[in-house]
Amino acid sequence: MLMKRQSPIDLGDEVTVTLVFADGQRFPIIFEAVSPASL
Numbered sequence: 001m002l003m004k005r006q007s008p009i010d011l012g013d014e015v016t017v018t019l020v021f022a023d024g025q026r027f028p029i030i031f032e033a034v035s036p037a038s039l
Contacts, residue, residue, distance in 0.1 A: 012032060019027040 002025055010033065012034075016022055017029045017031075019029065021027070
């Protein structure tokens with residue numbers, strides 16, 4: 001997944017990823033950046 005960000009992700013940052021499905025459904029996912037490996 002490719003994400004364009006204005007600023008780099010810091011540890012502890014809350015990041016919201018919104019999945020948009022083909023039928024128009026939106027499914028936002030909020031997660032905390034705890035380590036670079038989890039991104």
